[in-house]
Amino acid sequence: MNIPNLLTQIEKVDPEVYDRLDSRRAIFKHFAGFGKKLAVAAVPLAFSSMLNKAYGQTNRSVTDVLKFAFLLENLEAEFYKQAAAKDIFATPAGKKAFETIRDHEIAHVAFLKTALGADAPNYSADTFDFDAGGALGGKTFTDYGTMLAVAQAFEDTGVRAYKGQAAFLMSNNDVLQAALQIHSVEARHAAHIRRMRRDMATMPADQKPWITGKDRGGLPALIQPVYDGEDVTTQATVKITGTFGGITISDAAASEAFDEPLTTEQVTTIVTPFLK
Amino acid sequence: MTKLLKPNESGYGLLESVNKPINRKSFFKFAGAGAAFTTLLLSGCNDDDDGKFNGVVYTPPTTGTDAVSLGSGDVGILNYAYALEQLEAAFYTQVITTKYAGMTALETQILTDIRDHEIAHREFFKAALTAAAPAAIIPGLTPNFSSINFNDRTSVLNAAKTFEDLGVSAYNGAGKLLTTPDFLVLAGKIVSVEARHAAEIRDLIENGTFSDTANNDKGFDLVADPATVLGAAKSFVKETIDFSKLPTS
Numbered sequence: 233m234n235i236p237n238l239l240t241q242i243e244k245v246d247p248e249v250y251d252r253l254d255s256r257r258a259i260f261k262h263f264a265g266f267g268k269k270l271a272v273a274a275v276p277l278a279f280s281s282m283l284n285k286a287y288g289q290t291n292r293s294v295t296d297v298l299k300f301a302f303l304l305e306n307l308e309a310e311f312y313k314q315a316a317a318k319d320i321f322a323t324p325a326g327k328k329a330f331e332t333i334r335d336h337e338i339a340h341v342a343f344l345k346t347a348l349g350a351d352a353p354n355y356s357a358d359t360f361d362f363d364a365g366g367a368l369g370g371k372t373f374t375d376y377g378t379m380l381a382v383a384q385a386f387e388d389t390g391v392r393a394y395k396g397q398a399a400f401l402m403s404n405n406d407v408l409q410a411a412l413q414i415h416s417v418e419a420r421h422a423a424h425i426r427r428m429r430r431d432m433a434t435m436p437a438d439q440k441p442w443i444t445g446k447d448r449g450g451l452p453a454l455i456q457p458v459y460d461g462e463d464v465t466t467q468a469t470v471k472i473t474g475t476f477g478g479i480t481i482s483d484a485a486a487s488e489a490f491d492e493p494l495t496t497e498q499v500t501t502i503v504t505p506f507l508k
Numbered sequence: 509m510t511k512l513l514k515p516n517e518s519g520y521g522l523l524e525s526v527n528k529p530i531n532r533k534s535f536f537k538f539a540g541a542g543a544a545f546t547t548l549l550l551s552g553c554n555d556d557d558d559g560k561f562n563g564v565v566y567t568p569p570t571t572g573t574d575a576v577s578l579g580s581g582d583v584g585i586l587n588y589a590y591a592l593e594q595l596e597a598a599f600y601t602q603v604i605t606t607k608y609a610g611m612t613a614l615e616t617q618i619l620t621d622i623r624d625h626e627i628a629h630r631e632f633f634k635a636a637l638t639a640a641a642p643a644a645i646i647p648g649l650t651p652n653f654s655s656i657n658f659n660d661r662t663s664v665l666n667a668a669k670t671f672e673d674l675g676v677s678a679y680n681g682a683g684k685l686l687t688t689p690d691f692l693v694l695a696g697k698i699v700s701v702e703a704r705h706a707a708e709i710r711d712l713i714e715n716g717t718f719s720d721t722a723n724n725d726k727g728f729d730l731v732a733d734p735a736t737v738l739g740a741a742k743s744f745v746k747e748t749i750d751f752s753k754l755p756t757s
Contacts, residue, residue, distance in 0.1 A: 325716050336719060339727030395696040399689035405757065412680045413728035415696065419703035420719035420729070427711060427718075440621065441708045442701060468694060470635045472628050479601070481628050488621065489628035490697040491704075 292400040292496070294407055295351055300496065301411065302344040304393055306355040307506060308386050309337035311362055315383065320376045326428055330383075333421045340414050347407070364505040367454050380429050385455045387422035388443065389494070389502050392458070394418065396493035419491070442488040457502050461494075463487050574746060576646050578734075580753035582688050583641045588734055588754065589695065590633035591649060592678055595744055596671050597626040598651040603668070606658045615712065622668075622705050629698055650746040665713050670740075672706035673721060675699070677730035678737040685755045703729070 292300075312334035321327040345352045362372045362382065371378040394415035401408040423441035429449065430439040439449050445463040448455050465472050465486040472486035481489075494502075578587040600623035607616065637645040657663040679699035686692045707718035721730050732740075734751045742749075 329716055329718070332716070332719065332723075336722050336727035339722075339725060343726045343728075391700045395693065395700065398683065398692055398696050402687075402689060402692065405684035408684050409680065409731060410726075410728065412683045412696070412699070413722075413726075413731055416676050416680055416699055416703040416729040417719055417722040417727060419700035420707035420722070423704035423707035424711060424718040427708065441618075442621070442625070442704045467632055467697070468636060468690065470632050470639075472632060474631070476627055476631050477601075479624065479627055481624055481631070485621065485624035486628055489625035489701055491700040492697060493693060 292397070294401055294404050295348070297397045297400050297411075298344055298348050298407070299351065299353065300397065300499075301394070301414070302341070302348060302352060303355065304390055304499070304503065305337055305340040305344055305414075307360055307503065308390065309334065309341045310355070310357045310360050311382065311386060312337055314357070314362070314373055315379055318373055318379070320374065320379065322376060322428075322432065329424055329428065333383075333424075336417055336421070340417075343410070343414075347410075359508060360506055361508045362506060364454065367452070367505060377429075377432060377434065380425060380432070381451045381455070384422065384425045384429060384449070385451060385458050385502075387418055387425050389458050389499060390418040391415065391422055391491055392494040393499045395491065396495050396499065398493075440488070443491065444484050445487050454505070457498065461498075462492050464490065464492055575748040575750055576649065577750040577752075578646060578754055579641075579644045581755065582686055582691055583637070583644045584751075584754045585682050585685050586633060586637055586641075586691065587644065587646045588682065588738075588751065589679070589698070590630065590637060591646060591745075591749060592675055592737070592741065593626060593629040593633055594649050595651055595741060596675060597623070597630040599653060599656075599667065599671055599744075600626055602653060602658055603664055608659050608661045608664050610661065618708060618712070619668075622708075625701055625705070629701075649749075652744055652746050655743060662713075665709060668709045669706065669713060672702055672709055673730055674732075674737055674740055675702040676706055676721075677732035678734070680729060680731040681733050681737070684757070 312330055316327065316330040316334045319327075321330070362368075363370055368378055368382065372382050373379060394411055398408065398411060398415070401411055426439060426441045426449070430441075438444070443459060443462045446456075446459040446461065448459045451458075463483075465483050467490055472489065473481050473483055475481070576591075578584045578591065600619060603619050604616075604623050611619070634645070653667075656667045676699060679695050679702065683692055683695060686695065706721075710717040710720070719729075722728060733756075734754050738749050738751055
């Protein structure tokens with residue numbers, strides 16, 4: 233795990249990352265000792281916990297949130313621009329669905345750009361690495377299954393990411409409502425992409441438009457963080473499973489009925505491999 | 509965008525207010541988000557000095573014996589959500605009890621899943637409101653599905669589409685009416701599942717229409733205020749729902 237490189241990448245997501253941590257120097261001093269004290273395997277965990285410290289309970293401004301959303305929407309828009317142009321779809325309807333989603337993501341980018349004004353960073357296709365540093369074997373835009381898998385990962389991440397940021401927007405009703413209106417569109421996209429995967433002959437039959445437990449639905453292990461923590465069956469101390477009027481709510485149904493938020497730090501960890 | 513660029517009630521336009529930090533009260537509520545929900549419910553809803561539960565006092569029905577008041581404040585909004593979830597749960601329970609002719613195995617699985625999710629939502633609100641606001645929780649409502657032909661696929665799926673899109677628009681409009689961050693997150697956890705339902709139901713009716721609700725210049729999904737939502741839901745419930753005390757901003 234290349235910590236300095238990761239920090240450079242995270243800086244693209246969050247230019248203020250160093251301000252959130254003690255200081256650039258302190259971080260490197262901190263990690264300099266890692267080789268001696270910690271096994272290599274423990275480094276990602278320590279890094280994650282450091283990010284957690286940086287973002288956990290952080291008071292994020294509305295601008296911070298909009299910038300974060302702007303990056304995610306650009307990631308999606310640039311992905312769908314390339315994906316929808318390919319001719320590897322199983323059906324014409326599939327291609328049309330990607331065009332529909334592409335247009336929504338482009339509209340979200342345009343909205344956020346206007347909202348951010350001079351604060352909007354410049355992103356382009358060159359900002360992103362849709363092969364995730366080689367992890368997807370160069371198949372993102374050449375293999376239909378891989379392309380759908382990446383789309384599903386982005387959409388389900390988007391849904392969870394907006395959910396995790398909503399509370400930071402409570403000081404501004406207009407922005408909060410706009411974010412919610414984008415959030416539910418991402419969920420609609422996610423459901424359709426999952427449906428497209430369900431309709432593939434090679435997919436497990438239990439692939440659904442909603443997320444069951446923390447099942448990543450046959451996606452590569454790289455994608456597991458998108459689904460970790462989705463297997464919750466208790467909400468706000470209320471146990472969701474049980475039998476009500478003769479109908480039993482299983483663990484699977486209880487987890488499907490609620491989508492869970494992701495923290496800024498968790499989303500950053502998921503998105504970072506897709507940044508150049 | 510027109511609305512967003514106009515100054516809001518607090519006098520900040522979007523472009524100024526994006527730089528405005530989250531207000532102090534919200535922040536401290538948020539900072540305590542790790543605390544148990546029940547505690548937050550109780551402390552978050554009874555922090556006024558009037559001796560009432562967040563200003564909610566039980567009001568006897570005023571428009572007839574079958575009127576139900578949602579109440580006010582965050583509890584009123586939770587009651588609003590509980591009312592909608594009751595309707596959805598009752599609808600899908602009926603759909604599965606009296607399946608339409610020719611319901612496929614896949615459709616049965618989808619509609620059964622959705623039924624279970626809506627029951628989970630309903631029971632969640634029931635338990636949470638019973639624990640936190642026993643005097644303010646609305647009773648079980650009596651659905652009126654006489655306009656739906658449960659033996660007809662088109663009738664059932666169109667009704668399902670109406671309920672799901674309505675649910676999405678209701679939660680999207682209710683977010684800003686909530687003052688407790690934990691409730692906003694909970695509403696967010698539910699609305700995206702409603703949106704997944706809406707997309708799937710729409711695709712069952714016509715593949716590819718999953719997110720046509722967002723075919724506009726900003727790519728925004730539906731949003732509606734309680735008056736609009738309850739107006740649309742009115743014919744599906746026997747009781748009169750009084751939403752006059754709900755917050756409006």
